[in-house]
Amino acid sequence: MGQASGREISQTKPKKVCTEDNNKEYEWADGILPLTEVPDDVLAEVLKRVPARDIVKSCVFVCKQWNNVINTQTFWKELCIKDNGYPEKLFHVLVDEDFKKLYFKRPYYTNLIKNPDARDDFDHWKIHHSGGDKWKVELPVGCNPLEEYTGTEQSKGTRCWVTSYSECSKSQTIDLIERGCSEHVLDDLRPDIHVSEWYAARFDCGIEYCIKVELLKNDRTAVKEWTFDDSQPAGREWFKAEHTFTDYDPGVRYIKYYHRGKDTQFWAGWYGAKITLSSVILEPKLNST
Template sequence: MGARPSRRQMTEARRLALTKLPPELLVQVLSHVPPRALVTRCRPVCRAWRDLVDGPSIWLLQLARDRSAEGRALYALAQRCPADGNRHEEFPFCALARFCLRAPFSRNLIHNSCGEQGFRGWEVEHGGNGWAVEKNLTLVPGAPSQTCFVTSFEWCSKRQLVDLVKEGVWQELLDSGQIEICVADWWGARENCGCIYRLRVRLLDEYENEVVKFSASPNPVLQWTERSCRQVSHVFTNFGKGIRYVSFEQYGRDTRSWVGHYGALVTHSSVRVRIRLS
């Protein structure tokens, strides 16, 4: 009896068998591999596999398997609005691969939305005693963390710049006229002190010039009123071509000029991208 082949020999045999497949069949096989494994495990195998993973065919097949209404609409758009082939400096492969890897339609593109990582990801300007991070006074539904940012007795502001292309949305898709950008923010006040809150969200081009904006200036919350959280939201649609960034900007302060952190509380900020189905 011959020696039993080792696991390494068996793996090499399977690899050789796959490399003998015609390219069109190999594309079909590789399209069933999860995106992360395609890049980290399959792409380094050989030059032919690398070229397949770097190209659009495998990724289009992966998109085609999503039979939801949004999935079908996305697949149609991907065929109608193909990426131009330019590769982002952080990704050596095509825009469709970035989209499948980053999955921008299934997540919030704001990082550290509740302050669970301190001020990481935010450009912060402190007024009064500055911003602080505290536990929520009331439950915020759907928040990844029940914590919030709190302002002080002078205007405090913070901003996060979302690079939509870096997050995985290719430029031709953004320019298709079929994309909506949904923004939302939760805010509130302490029961014993009133507050003022402002939100401004701007869509910017590649040079960070403003193209369109949304502003919210709710009425100030008065002292000794209910301390419930409120949500502000807006959907950008039909915003034209050339959008690259979302600038998400929050402002807040208290109404009593008290030392400490008694101003507006903000949390669970979100920027989400979706296909317009109607």
């Protein structure tokens, strides 16, 4: 009689996965869960960790189940909360919103100004006047570091626009519908609209500075506007111009953002107002409960 080899046959214990959302547990043998048997909520948890561009360009075409999971409002709502930082309460007040569009457009809680800090020179801005030696882009010189005022290291190395000895002005108009805002939010919720930017003089020359922001209807007539003018003597300080629009009439579809500046000594070169970190942020009003 032959002897047993003494080798034991091991049995693989079932392994488990637990989803984050509802703490459900699923078991499978051999550590492998067949693709066709992956529960929808487990699949959604996995897909939420995939870059969104890959989700819409590749994952959605894998199979019918993946397509069905991806093309749900719940999936994109959870991505909006996870990646965009949108508060859960926002989704209690939205009506007939496409959450996938909301995810990619990002119309709320983020700066809607394109090229807000001269990183792309004058792209997306319309220049009205470029007097004196014209507009210029620079890393700020003749003033204190901007990060000392913003309180964030992210401002370190931020570029700015600099004006000259005659008026320099430019503007940018934001199409709110094109940027992803809904008429319901604009007309019924009427979000707070926060506008701001930083400006400075130089240690050796004073400046004149102005910012004007208009909330416009479809026909480009103004619903509300805010203007701030300032003159500063020579100095190294940065100043923040800021305002919040509230309780404006319905019908806002565009925001026109305009600023201008120059120096006070009529010196050749670029001794006028420095301007950077232009910002327009829409913050929908949420229920307190």
